[in-house]
Amino acid sequence: MRYRGGRAFRGIAAVAAGGLLLVGCSSGGGEEGDGARPEGEESASASSETTMARLWETEMDGDVTVSGLSAWSPDDGPLVFVSDEELVGIDPETGAEEWSLQAPGGEFCERSFEVNDDGVGAVMYRSGSECLTLAAVDAYSGEMLWESELEGSYSGEGLDPGGRHELVIMGEGVVSVAFTSRTVRVDVGSGEQLPALETPWGPECYEVYWRHADVHTLAFGDCSEGEPEIAAFDTGSGERLWVEASDLAHNPVHSGTVLPGPDLAVADDGMVYLFDGTGEATNQIPYAPTGLFGPVVSDSTLVFQNAQGISAFDLRSGESLWGEAVDPVSRTHLLSEDGPARPGPTFHRGAPLRSQADIVDGGFARHLTWWDPRTGEITREESYVGDSPDWDGGTVVHDGAFYQRSLRHERLVAYQLSD
8 A cells, every 4th residue: 555645736726707708508408309400490598607616726746637536525524636646635625735646656547526425536546557456545645445356367357348338336335346348346345356247148158248337237148048138236235136148248248338326227239128027128318429528327327428519318117208409510518517527428317407618808717607407497597707728637526616626737626606
């Protein structure tokens, strides 16, 4: 374990900018049984006062890439920014560093997107050239609680580079790690490895590919004498739920991504396939996401940005719920309030919101819009105008504040949302 005490960040107090902000934003989707509003309909323009007060700005050292930025936000604790080089706990009220933990060996190669209810998160770092060391970290104190060496099945084995799913899942009692051809489950309290999940095809079957999310873990196997099959497990308990034939398992190496949330859905090749509790495929959702940030899952609702705008679908029925037109040339991004900080195609969880950046009178403006995920109705709007263009990195919305981590200028800026 390597741990070093916190060092003072250079916090810069700031005053809220006043004045008016003209931002193109939509008036909300509303309940529309047929989903998206008519093609070509423009979003309504809205004029609103600046509502977000700039709280502070602080420098953050170290190189951060788009793929290497995440953040944890434990209840009543520090914001923890996770880069490839270190974890840093930030006081959300002042921007001062509370603790920092450097990556053993110089690099964190993976991390959980979230902490559990006890404020424990998981990171992985390299042992030589392989990403095989798993560690649990207390997000409140920065203490590394335990380390566990995960033995590789073969030389050079790595985590699955699928890109759209969480490679390390932190649960209440279990940490689940998805490799290319297996999952490894570790007890959160002790760091001891748990027995492997058992597929119905036996250890002699090598054509098995694993995907997992916070609720469901799937094994795609093309090993039986009949059709290829999917075996579904509960991620937390490890209980096998069902085994069913599925064409999605025909080529296990290219199997789809399991969506987070209570409803079992798999994104694969332009579609999201829905399953009931017995493994029966029930419906499909056309799926062609675009944008800097990934789709958002909010309970039983999938919201994603595509070429036409923002679309929302029910993950049980497949019904189109609402749509929101987006100017294709605008800097508009779909975000998640509780999702990971880093951009990229990974599925996020939480309340969906839209971020729109504009140039106003030589300065920069940002407008945030929250939606009810089921109806598309606007539930909150926030605006800020200022001189910072640092809207290219990760974002976190937590406990009434909005945090922006710049990828270019090594700084973190905090904005207080309105009451």
